[in-house]
Amino acid sequence: MLEYQAILEEIAHEIQPFLNEGNVASYIPELANVMPTHFAMSLMCVDGRSFHVGDYEKRFSIQSISKLFTLAMAMQRVDESLWERIGKEPSGSAFNSLIQLEYENGIPRNPFINAGALVVTDIILTHLKDAHATVLEFLRTLTQKDDINFDFHVAKSEAATGYRNQAMANFLKSFGNLEHEPSRVLNAYFHHCAIAMNTQELARAGLFLANQGIQPWLKEPVLTPRQAKRINALMLTCGTYDSVGDFAYRVGLPAKSGVGGGILATLPNHFTICVWSPRLNSKGNSYAGTKALELFTTKTKLSIF
Numbered sequence: 518m519l520e521y522q523a524i525l526e527e528i529a530h531e532i533q534p535f536l537n538e539g540n541v542a543s544y545i546p547e548l549a550n551v552m553p554t555h556f557a558m559s560l561m562c563v564d565g566r567s568f569h570v571g572d573y574e575k576r577f578s579i580q581s582i583s584k585l586f587t588l589a590m591a592m593q594r595v596d597e598s599l600w601e602r603i604g605k606e607p608s609g610s611a612f613n614s615l616i617q618l619e620y621e622n623g624i625p626r627n628p629f630i631n632a633g634a635l636v637v638t639d640i641i642l643t644h645l646k647d648a649h650a651t652v653l654e655f656l657r658t659l660t661q662k663d664d665i666n667f668d669f670h671v672a673k674s675e676a677a678t679g680y681r682n683q684a685m686a687n688f689l690k691s692f693g694n695l696e697h698e699p700s701r702v703l704n705a706y707f708h709h710c711a712i713a714m715n716t717q718e719l720a721r722a723g724l725f726l727a728n729q730g731i732q733p734w735l736k737e738p739v740l741t742p743r744q745a746k747r748i749n750a751l752m753l754t755c756g757t758y759d760s761v762g763d764f765a766y767r768v769g770l771p772a773k774s775g776v777g778g779g780i781l782a783t784l785p786n787h788f789t790i791c792v793w794s795p796r797l798n799s800k801g802n803s804y805a806g807t808k809a810l811e812l813f814t815t816k817t818k819l820s821i822f
């Protein structure tokens with residue numbers, strides 16, 4: 518039996534020199550108000566065991582990790598037609614790039630770049646009365662934590678400075694790939710990105726992805742095994758943007774990152790692992806977080822490969 522707690526503590530120690538590498542996201546001004554040297558790691562096994570190290574009780578902005586949960590909600594409600602509006606290929610360009618959208622007639626490459634997530638948000642707006650509240654409720658149910666909430670300062674800060682996402686939503690609308698008004702889609706999207714959670718809660722929330730669609734403490738499956746497999750496939754190929762190849766090479770796990778510095782990864786049928794460290798590499802993924810996951814899969818020899 519692997520000594521997970523000892524391994525996490527070893528990583529927390531070895532990661533110290535890397536906590537000064539990279540830069541905290543500042544294009545959303547409110548995200549820059551975080552202590553840049555935070556570090557946390559949480560492992561949640563499908564058998565219910567969990568292990569944590571560092572600032573695992575401190576909540577941070579989940580940002581693009583929310584794209585996993587909004588995609589799961591869309592897949593619960595929409596059949597294959599979802600994939601007529603969004604692709605399933607890695608983009609090879611930045612998460613907020615506009616270039617491909619023009620060439621590809623407003624069909625985003627995948628659901629994990631911003632353009633794809635805006636279409637996912639548009640889809641859930643069609644199926645839900647209140648997309649803000651229902652996403653929160655989904656995360657509260659997945660974690661069994663009633664106090665998970667939006668960080669309204671972050672949502673407001675992104676709305677005030679999100680010119681690129683506004684351009685993107687207008688662009689999608691011009692191609693006929695948004696049903697709702699861009700402002701409504703953006704408002705919901707910014708709020709989903711601004712949800713605050715800690716590594717312990719994210720590892721718990723994502724367990725269904727590592728467990729054939731089942732959240733052990735809920736009566737109903739969240740997704741079918743096939744849907745969970747598909748989200749893992751998209752995480753592996755699109756979850757860390759244009760460094761997805763480097764990430765697979767170094768870490769070897771399906772993962773989704775966010776510019777708040779969190780990364781949620783899975784080893785299907787075994788565990789979820791969530792890491793947080795706010796300084797990012799040039800592609801927008803946590804610098805020390807990626808390194809910590811690399812150390813974990815190297816030390817444990819556990820990866821999908």
Ligand code: GLN
Pocket residue numbers: 579580581582612613631675682707710774775776777801
């Ligand atoms: N809210 C951020 C944005 O839209 C999310 C980006 C990310 O986490 N990669 O730019």
